Amino acid sequence: MDFILYEVDGAVATITINRPKALNALNSQVLDELDATLDAVDLDTVRCLILTGAGEKSFVAGADIGEMSTLTKAEGEAFGKKGNDVFRKLESFPIPVIAAVNGFALGGGCEISMSCDIRICSDNAVFGQPEVGLGITPGFGGTQRLARLVSPGMAKQLIYTARNIKAEEAYRIGLVNAVYPQEELLPAAQKMAAGIAKQAPIAVRNCKKAINDGLQVNIDEAVVIEEKLFGDCFETEDQKAGMGNFLAPKEEKVKVVPFKNC
Ligand code: DAK
Numbered sequence: 001m002d003f004i005l006y007e008v009d010g011a012v013a014t015i016t017i018n019r020p021k022a023l024n025a026l027n028s029q030v031l032d033e034l035d036a037t038l039d040a041v042d043l044d045t046v047r048c049l050i051l052t053g054a055g056e057k058s059f060v061a062g063a064d065i066g067e068m069s070t071l072t073k074a075e076g077e078a079f080g081k082k083g084n085d086v087f088r089k090l091e092s093f094p095i096p097v098i099a100a101v102n103g104f105a106l107g108g109g110c111e112i113s114m115s116c117d118i119r120i121c122s123d124n125a126v127f128g129q130p131e132v133g134l135g136i137t138p139g140f141g142g143t144q145r146l147a148r149l150v151s152p153g154m155a156k157q158l159i160y161t162a163r164n165i166k167a168e169e170a171y172r173i174g175l176v177n178a179v180y181p182q183e184e185l186l187p188a189a190q191k192m193a194a195g196i197a198k199q200a201p202i203a204v205r206n207c208k209k210a211i212n213d214g215l216q217v218n219i220d221e222a223v224v225i226e227e228k229l230f231g232d233c234f235e236t237e238d239q240k241a242g243m244g245n246f247l248a249p250k251e252e253k254v255k256v257v258p259f260k261n262c
Contacts, residue, residue, distance in 0.1 A: 004033040005054070006040075011047040011197035012190060018054040023061035026108045028082060030064075035086045043094060044261065047197035047204070050189045051090070051116055052100040053109075056182055059101040059125065060109030063140065076139075083108060083140040087115040092212065094205050096196055100189035101125045102182065106164065111138060114145035117208060119175065120189060121167050122182040127175060128164035148215070150174055200238040201261040206230070237262050 005016040015037055017024045024030075041049065053059040063083065071079060090097055090112070099113040101121035110127050113119050121127075129142045137143060138159060146155035150173045158165065167179045180188050196204060206229040214222035233239045238259045245257045 001033050001037070003030045004037050006037050008042075008046060009190075010194075011045060012050065012193040013041060013046045013048075014050040014052065014186075014190075016052050016054050017060055020055040020058070022064065023058035023104055024053040024055070024109070025061050025064040026083065026112070027064035027067045028079065031082050031086050035089065038086070038089050038093060041093075041095075047095055047201045047261070048193040049093065049095060049097045050100055050186075050193055051097055051112070052186065052189070053102055056102060056122075056124075058103040058109075059099070059105045059121075060112055061104045062107030062109050062130070065134065068136075080139040083111075087112060087140055091115040094208070095201070096193075096204065096208055098189050098193055100185050101127075101176065102185055106130055107138065107142070108140045111140040111142045111145065114149055114175075115141065118177055118192070120178045120180065120185065120192070121170065121176045122185045123167050123179055124182060125167040125170065125176070125179070126164050127167075127170045128162065129159045130162045130164065132160065133162040146175075198256055198259075200233075200236070200242050200257070200259045202236050202238055203233055203242075206232060 003017065003019045005018050007014045015034070017030060017034070019025065019030060068079065096118065097116040099116035099119045101113050101119055103122065103124055103126070105113050105125060105127045107130055110129055129138045129146065131138045143159060146158065154173055167176065170176045171179050178188070210226045210229045213225050217225070238261070241257050241259060245253055
């Protein structure tokens with residue numbers, strides 16, 4: 001891999017987009033490597049992923065403008081599909097993904113962060129969808145996910161005006177869950193990931209699926225999705241371990257249940 005770093009620490013893995021010379025912009029190779037990295041995650045051991053960018057200046061400064069500048073209509077569609085496929089893989093990845101946004105998150109950078117379950121950022125982070133200033137529309141899901149995450153009115157304002165916003169405004173509109181000084185960002189992401197990783201993994205996965213799938217359908221269908229995923233938990237050893245620990249006599253209880261992911 002030239003542009004992706006992958007590290008595993010216990011049950012938490014970190015993917016770092018590592019193309020600092022171009023502020024971690026997404027070209028085809030970065031997208032291919034990210035795709036291959038996601039395919040290689042060992043889901044038997046890893047229970048939460050962190051996605052971040054190399055350096056202290058940029059998370060991802062967008063899709064690679066140099067590569068896009070000469071695309072034909074057909075190539076543009078193919079590039080959009082490549083990005084959308086990877087972003088959907090991230091969004092529907094079985095385990096939670098936390099975006100630790102450590103600087104610029106513009107265009108495809110904002111879009112990839114929105115494909116993650118949770119966004120936290122450093123105080124120098126800048127978010128935006130500047131595409132209309134480049135003569136294009138957001139092409140990696142920005143028109144869809146921003147409107148769902150903030151509000152349609154706010155998403156339209158940001159996209160139509162191509163205005164970048166700083167970390168505090170991203171927090172105010174609900175695009176990120178928290179803002180940290182740069183040096184505290186990764187530790188905060190790791191702490192959150194560890195907090196997720198110690199929960200019953202199948203239950204966490206089912207929560208992600210219930211929320212994601214439920215948001216795509218009406219509430220009557222959504223609660224049926226929830227019921228099914230809730231029911232599935234009762235076939236797991238982890239449900240027996242978790243409830244068993246709650247009901248055990250005080251002296252036998254453990255603080256952290258050693259969930260086995262089965
Ligand atoms: N692509 C390629 N290179 C980039 C880049 C990008 N998005 N962003 C930065 N770089 C490169 C710069 O060219 C420069 O390279 P050298 O000149 O050193 O070789 C290096 O990174 C450092 O950048 P700057 O010198 O510009 O650094 P500054 O601190 O002055 O400025 C900046 C930082 C982030 C404000 C600035 O670099 C900037 O404005 N970058 C572009 C941000 C942007 O517009 N991003 C959105 C890209 S559009 C679609 C599929 C996908 C998309 C759309 C449609 N379909 C197929 C339908 C997605 C679109 C986008 O993401």
